[in-house]
Amino acid sequence: MYSEIKKRNACTPAKLKQIQNETLQVFCRLRPLVSPFNESCIEILSDSTIQLTLPDTSVNYRTATCVKYQYSFQKVFSDSNPQKEIFDEVVLPLVHKLIKGNNGLLFTYGVTGSGKTYTMTGEKNNIGMMPRCLDVIFNSISEYQAKKFVFKPDRMNGFDIQTEQVAKKELEESLKRIARCGRLRKNQSQEDLISARSNDGTKCEDINPDNAYAVFVTYIEIYNDNVFDLLENINETDICMKLQTKIIREDAYQNGYVHGVTEVEVKSADEAFEIFYKGKKRKRTAQTILNTESSRSHSIFTIRLVQAPLDMNGIEVDQNKENICISQLSLVDLAGSERTSRTNNTGERVREAGSINNSLMTLRNCLEVLRENQRTGILKKIPCRDSKLTRLFRIFFEGMGDIRMIICVNPNKDDYDETVQVMKFAEASQEIVLKPTPLKPTPMKTDGKRKANQIYKKALRNLEEVKERESIAYIPDDAEMIYCLEPFPSLENTDPFDADFNKNLMNFLEDRIKKKKKLQTDIAARVTKFRAIFLEREEKYLKFQRELDAVSARRECENIKIKTLEDKVVSMDTNINVLRRKCEEYTNEIKRLRQDNDNKENIIQQYNVEKDKEKRINQKMAAKTEKLAKEKENSIKEKKQIESQLKEKEKKLRRVKKALDSQEDFPYKGKMTKIDDDLDTEIIASSNENEVVSTQTPVLPPQQHLLSPSKSSSVVSNLRYNKTTCGNHDQWLDHRPTIIAPLNTVLQPTLKRRKSFTTITSPKDVNKNSKYCLMTQNQDEDGSVETQIYKGDVVPTCGGGAQIILNDVEILRQTSPVTSPPISPKKKKVNGHNTAIAAHSSSSLYPDIANRCAISVEGHSIKNK
Ligand SMILES: Nc1ncnc2c1ncn2[C@@H]1O[C@H](COP(=O)(O)OP(=O)(O)OP(=O)(O)O)[C@@H](O)[C@H]1O
Numbered sequence: 026m027y028s029e030i031k032k033r034n035a036c037t038p039a040k041l042k043q044i045q046n047e048t049l050q051v052f053c054r055l056r057p058l059v060s061p062f063n064e065s066c067i068e069i070l071s072d073s074t075i076q077l078t079l080p081d082t083s084v085n086y087r088t089a090t091c092v093k094y095q096y097s098f099q100k101v102f103s104d105s106n107p108q109k110e111i112f113d114e115v116v117l118p119l120v121h122k123l124i125k126g127n128n129g130l131l132f133t134y135g136v137t138g139s140g141k142t143y144t145m146t147g148e149k150n151n152i153g154m155m156p157r158c159l160d161v162i163f164n165s166i167s168e169y170q171a172k173k174f175v176f177k178p179d180r181m182n183g184f185d186i187q188t189e190q191v192a193k194k195e196l197e198e199s200l201k202r203i204a205r206c207g208r209l210r211k212n213q214s215q216e217d218l219i220s221a222r223s224n225d226g227t228k229c230e231d232i233n234p235d236n237a238y239a240v241f242v243t244y245i246e247i248y249n250d251n252v253f254d255l256l257e258n259i260n261e262t263d264i265c266m267k268l269q270t271k272i273i274r275e276d277a278y279q280n281g282y283v284h285g286v287t288e289v290e291v292k293s294a295d296e297a298f299e300i301f302y303k304g305k306k307r308k309r310t311a312q313t314i315l316n317t318e319s320s321r322s323h324s325i326f327t328i329r330l331v332q333a334p335l336d337m338n339g340i341e342v343d344q345n346k347e348n349i350c351i352s353q354l355s356l357v358d359l360a361g362s363e364r365t366s367r368t369n370n371t372g373e374r375v376r377e378a379g380s381i382n383n384s385l386m387t388l389r390n391c392l393e394v395l396r397e398n399q400r401t402g403i404l405k406k407i408p409c410r411d412s413k414l415t416r417l418f419r420i421f422f423e424g425m426g427d428i429r430m431i432i433c434v435n436p437n438k439d440d441y442d443e444t445v446q447v448m449k450f451a452e453a454s455q456e457i458v459l460k461p462t463p464l465k466p467t468p469m470k471t472d473g474k475r476k477a478n479q480i481y482k483k484a485l486r487n488l489e490e491v492k493e494r495e496s497i498a499y500i501p502d503d504a505e506m507i508y509c510l511e512p513f514p515s516l517e518n519t520d521p522f523d524a525d526f527n528k529n530l531m532n533f534l535e536d537r538i539k540k541k542k543k544l545q546t547d548i549a550a551r552v553t554k555f556r557a558i559f560l561e562r563e564e565k566y567l568k569f570q571r572e573l574d575a576v577s578a579r580r581e582c583e584n585i586k587i588k589t590l591e592d593k594v595v596s597m598d599t600n601i602n603v604l605r606r607k608c609e610e611y612t613n614e615i616k617r618l619r620q621d622n623d624n625k626e627n628i629i630q631q632y633n634v635e636k637d638k639e640k641r642i643n644q645k646m647a648a649k650t651e652k653l654a655k656e657k658e659n660s661i662k663e664k665k666q667i668e669s670q671l672k673e674k675e676k677k678l679r680r681v682k683k684a685l686d687s688q689e690d691f692p693y694k695g696k697m698t699k700i701d702d703d704l705d706t707e708i709i710a711s712s713n714e715n716e717v718v719s720t721q722t723p724v725l726p727p728q729q730h731l732l733s734p735s736k737s738s739s740v741v742s743n744l745r746y747n748k749t750t751c752g753n754h755d756q757w758l759d760h761r762p763t764i765i766a767p768l769n770t771v772l773q774p775t776l777k778r779r780k781s782f783t784t785i786t787s788p789k790d791v792n793k794n795s796k797y798c799l800m801t802q803n804q805d806e807d808g809s810v811e812t813q814i815y816k817g818d819v820v821p822t823c824g825g826g827a828q829i830i831l832n833d834v835e836i837l838r839q840t841s842p843v844t845s846p847p848i849s850p851k852k853k854k855v856n857g858h859n860t861a862i863a864a865h866s867s868s869s870l871y872p873d874i875a876n877r878c879a880i881s882v883e884g885h886s887i888k889n890k
Pocket residue numbers: 055056057104135136137138139140141142143144148316318319320321359360361362433
């Protein structure tokens with residue numbers, strides 16, 4: 026198989042125009058896919074062309090030479106086009122023609138379930154073509170409707186005219202009958218459907234106001250090629266009675282009609298719709314695989330519009346039957362073509378399907394032959410009599426009247442094979458040229474009769490009112506005389522010697538002349554009367570006119586004033602609005618400024634706080650600077666003192682050395698030489714008040730008291746400690762380094778009652794002692810050793826622990842007096858204890874040591890900080 030696009034019936038714009046004017050118009054409407062799982066085989070190429078793609082499910086898939094076919098129509102409507110759009114495009118022109126007196130035929134054609142009934146009838150809130158037609162007709166003629174029963178079907182597809190009086194009597198009888206039988210009740214869904222209809226107010230403007238209109242509806246179905254009247258006995262209570270088959274006849278104008286069909290006169294669209302629903306209940310539908318409510322018959326709803334001119338007085342319908350103009354619009358909802366293989370129908374349904382397909386086939390044949398006849402010029406017999414449907418509309422299918430067809434298509438690929446058949450039919454139909462039926466002339470007498478009558482009646486009513494109000498006696502009681510000139514009798518006379526005819530005519534003319542004279546006298550009197558009234562009225566009128574002018578002038582002035590005031594109000598309003606806006610702006614600005622101000626005040630407050638802080642800090646700094654300056658001064662003083670003392674000591678030492686050197690029996694003479702000038706040992710004992718530097722000369726035995734003086738040397742010592750000798754009665758806690766460097770110095774600490782530790786593990790160890798002594802040793806690069814002994818009191822704390830307050834430091838340094846660097850305190854960390862440093866002991870020389878070693882030991886809480 027090869028892919029090829031075959032253009033069927035492609036229309037050029039010129040041809041389309043021709044189609045629009047002269048040929049049978051075929052429209053295509055696609056319905057939405059039933060399920061999203063269905064596949065479409067149709068694509069809309071333009072608003073007049075669709076393309077069918079041969080699906081692999083088609084019976085012709087293997088044999089087809091082409092896979093794509095294009096079909097053109099008058100217009101293609103997609104599934105998104107609303108009913109209203111389709112109505113305006115397709116059906117509204119038919120309604121226009123109907124009102125003008127032309128017949129029309131609209132039918133929906135397509136495969137079963139393709140949306141024919143949906144298009145024709147529609148659904149609640151989405152009404153179809155039929156209810157829209159009714160709405161437009163009644164919107165147009167409502168003001169000009171004849172009284173009910175004035176037009177009466179003559180059972181031969183024509184109408185008789187009755188006088189209003191007779192019509193009134195008939196109406197009364199009919200109402201009595203209905204009251205006797207009980208009016209048929211509408212069911213709820215029916216009422217819902219009728220009330221849910223939205224009438225969009227569309228109407229035709231071609232109405233002749235001098236005509237009276239009446240609408241009649243019939244509703245029939247053609248089932249198994251039998252015609253049934255769906256409205257038969259509709260006014261009776263037994264609506265379920267078995268319907269009789271009807272026969273089709275032709276009237277004098279060769280229009281087909283159903284003999285004895287019930288034709289119901291309706292006065293509103295709602296009434297017509299109600300009748301339709303009553304008939305629809307009788308329509309044969311069945312549930313099939315392809316449609317839950319499948320029409321098993323062709324249903325035809327016909328709207329007949331009867332119009333006739335009013336009489337000369339514009340009051341009643343002219344009784345001349347020949348002036349009646351009858352036009353009809355038949356809305357045909359064809360049953361869907363179907364393949365039994367797809368529907369799986371059996372029994373009755375198969376018979377129905379066969380009958381449906383036969384009648385559709387006849388319809389297709391008729392149009393096909395008609396097309397052939399028109400093409401070839403050979404007048405082959407059109408087989409209209411082969412089915413009831415084509416027989417009923419024979420005149421249409423022979424090319425007279427206006428036919429429009431809506432081809433309903435389900436784009437589902439499963440429908441492809443049937444859809445192709447529908448398309449072929451549509452193709453054949455579009456080429457048929459239609460001869461429009463000539464408009465039936467409505468005999469016009471005098472235009473504006475209805476209006477004149479209305480004006481006259483209104484004037485009479487007004488005069489009645491004035492008469493009642495003002496008791497004016499000039500209203501002519503015989504006002505209707507004006508209209509009493511009778512029409513001429515028939516003047517046709519074949520016998521010139523017919524004495525009776527001449528006599529009658531003579532009498533008629535004499536009467537007429539008399540009446541005319543009387544009327545003329547009457548008119549003259551009326552004219553005089555009228556003139557007098559007119560003059561009186563004119564005077565009054567002029568008076569009123571003058572008053573009116575004055576009032577108008579005043580009103581004009583007032584208007585100008587009002588206008589000026591209004592302008593002012595408008596400008597005030599504008600100003601107020603402007604001011605309001607400004608006010609809003611200012612309020613916002615004030616808010617913003619207030620916020621700014623608050624922010625700034627906060628900043629200022631912060632700044633002030635900062636400033637106060639700074640001031641306090643500055644004050645503190647000034648105090649500290651002053652204190653430091655004082656301390657510095659003191660330390661310089663002390664330093665100078667120490668230097669001078671050192672110098673003094675040095676001098677003394679040299680003197681001692683000299684003296685010793687001069688003594689022969691001095692046992693340490695050699696050793697002293699070895700030590701020589703550059704070996705010097707100092708013991709510096711510092712206290713809060715003063716600092717004592719003892720210069721050691723000979724190296725004493727190790728157990729000798731630290732501050733005990735040599736026999737012949739002059740020793741400088743701290744008297745306070747000399748007195749206590751490290752407290753003979755005190756229990757000392759001797760806190761030593763792990764490894765002690767051998768001192769071999771003259772001065773050694775002597776602690777009688779002591780307990781030595783390298784690490785303090787328990788606060789109890791501290792509590793048992795009253796004194797504390799911490800020894801540290803440091804050795805620098807030159808090999809000089811410095812031993813520091815920090816002494817303090819153990820003071821119990823209120824928390825149950827103990828606090829050591831260092832209050833003294835002894836430093837023993839072994840160094841060369843010349844090369845040794847200046848004494849620098851070394852930091853020593855006290856291990857293994859929770860310590861708090863409190864500077865109770867201070868030394869200007871060793872502030873750091875003092876700070877670090879004034880410790881307290883808190884035994885009750887050991888925290889790792
Ligand atoms: N254009 C549409 N939009 C939405 N629903 C649609 C449309 N056309 C048809 N349907 C829905 O599809 C279903 C079948 O439609 P419908 O009864 O009008 O088909 P049909 O051609 O008259 O079938 P049959 O020939 O068997 O009587 C209905 O339920 C109808 O509501």
